[in-house]
Amino acid sequence: MxxxxxxxxxxxxxxxxxxxxxxxxxxxxxxxxxxxxxxxxxxxxxxxxxxxxxxxxxxxxxxxxxxxxxxxxxxxxxxxxxxxxxxxxxxxxxxxxxxxxxxxxxxxxxxxxxxxxxxxxxxxxxxxxxxxxxxxxxxxxxxxxxxxxxxxxxxxxxxxxxxxxxxxxxxxxxxxxxxxxxxxxxxxxxxxxxxxxxxxxxxxxxxxxxxxxxxxxxxxxxxxxxxxxxxSQRTNEVMRVLTIFSVFFMPLTFIVGVYGMNFEFMPELKARYGYLLIWLVMIAVSIVVFFWFKRKRWL
Structure with a gap:
């Protein structure tokens, strides 16, 4: 046109x-x-x-x-x-x-x-x-x-x-x-x-x-x-949380692993208060890890 x-x-x-x-x-x-x-x-x-x-x-x-x-x-x-x-x-x-x-x-x-x-x-x-x-x-x-x-x-x-x-x-x-x-x-x-x-x-x-x-x-x-x-920040935050959980459970997993072997002549295996003692030790370890994280300002 x-x-x-x-x-x-x-x-x-x-x-x-x-x-x-x-x-x-x-x-x-x-x-x-x-x-x-x-x-x-x-x-x-x-x-x-x-x-x-x-x-x-x-x-x-x-x-x-x-x-x-x-x-x-x-x-x-x-x-x-x-x-x-x-x-x-x-x-x-x-x-x-x-x-x-x-x-x-x-x-x-x-x-x-x-x-x-x-x-x-x-x-x-x-x-x-x-x-x-x-x-x-x-x-x-x-x-x-x-x-x-x-x-x-x-x-x-x-x-x-x-x-x-x-x-x-x-x-x-x-x-x-x-x-x-x-x-x-x-x-x-x-x-x-x-x-x-x-x-x-x-x-x-x-x-x-x-x-x-x-x-x-x-x-x-x-x-x-x-x-x-x-x-990246969100990924780092997730990794930080997962790392904290893993640090908490690493010593507990080690203790449970050792006493889960069930050898016959292991010390404390037949102790009357052995079960309670292990629980106290694991709680104490968790408390120590918690305050260590607080001191480092990771929590």
Whole structure:
């Protein structure tokens, strides 16, 4: 579907939006507007990473916008984001994408309300700003899940695969950061052709998104380390209790083992108060071990 979002008579350039085009439609557009064949091939590749290139007078940008319909369990760039290709030449801007991108329609309405229509490089900056802003929602979602799992961890609420959840959140944040980092070159190239508040807003948005992602990655690393430490602490606590019980019973087991051999000429074997004496000895040993542990502050 090919839609004209902006006319040259009103804005100084034509903005054409192309949704889910066929290979033939793309070739027709390439021939009509003199677009390079290699750029058109990149448009057909759904897995292409962000980039900026200029061939003659035509600027070609590939951006990756976050897909709100992506599954929370997906951890790859191709499944978490959708590609938006942008061609820009004198008097022309073409946006190409397979899935619907409502932010482009919202941006069109925003441009109409502006007192002065933005130029084509300003429009490119505004599009990239919306692309970066699409990452705010998943970053906020990652932060909410971090807080949820952190609370459950310190409250010792049983939650299966907690470490796996932390790893998935960290991996997702890393994927988003990598995508944002690949978009950094686009900002630098745009800044060579555009100055002013729109470009500054784009840079501010980039810094904010990158900082938030760094914070989420650090939080995930810290929570993973804390979880491992708490797990080790619980294991050590269990081992400490088992060790204390074993130390209590080792001398008692030794005494019982010796007097359980039932040799005929063992001393005290036929003593009248032998049974009572052994019990007193075992109780005394247990008391000594107990106070020894108290003195060492192991209890």
């Amino acid at each position: 090919i839609t004209t979002l902006q006319e040259k008579e009103t804005a100084g350039f034509t903005w054409i939006d192309v949704e889910n085009p066929t290979a033939e439609e793309l070739n027709d557009i390439a021939l009509k507007y003199n677009l390079h064949s290699s750029s058109v091939q990149d448009c057909l590749d759904p897995e292409h990473l962000p980039k900026y290139e200029q061939i003659d007078e035509v600027v070609f940008i590939i951006a990756r916008v976050f897909d709100d319909n992506a599954n929370d369990n997906e951890l790859s760039i191709n499944w978490l984001t959708r590609k938006v290709a942008i061609f820009s030449a004198d008097g022309l801007v073409i946006t190409i994408h397979r899935s619907p991108q409502p932010f482009l329609i919202s941006l069109q309405k925003k441009c109409i309300k502006m007192k002065k229509a933005p130029g084509r490089f300003q429009l490119l900056a505004l599009i990239m700003d919306e692309v970066l802003l699409s990452y705010e929602s998943p970053i906020r979602r990652i932060g909410e899940l971090m807080d949820f799992y952190e609370e459950r961890m310190f409250l010792k609420t049983k939650l299966p695969k907690l470490l796996q959840h932390f790893y998935q959140l960290k991996r997702k944040a890393n994927v988003l950061k990598r995508t944002i980092f690949l978009s950094k070159d686009i900002l630098y190239k745009l800044s060579e052709n555009l100055k002013g508040p729109i470009m500054q807003d784009l840079k501010d948005t980039y810094v904010e998104i990158e900082t938030n992602l760094d914070q989420q990655i650090d939080s995930a690393n810290n929570l993973m380390n804390v979880y491992i430490s708490l797990s």
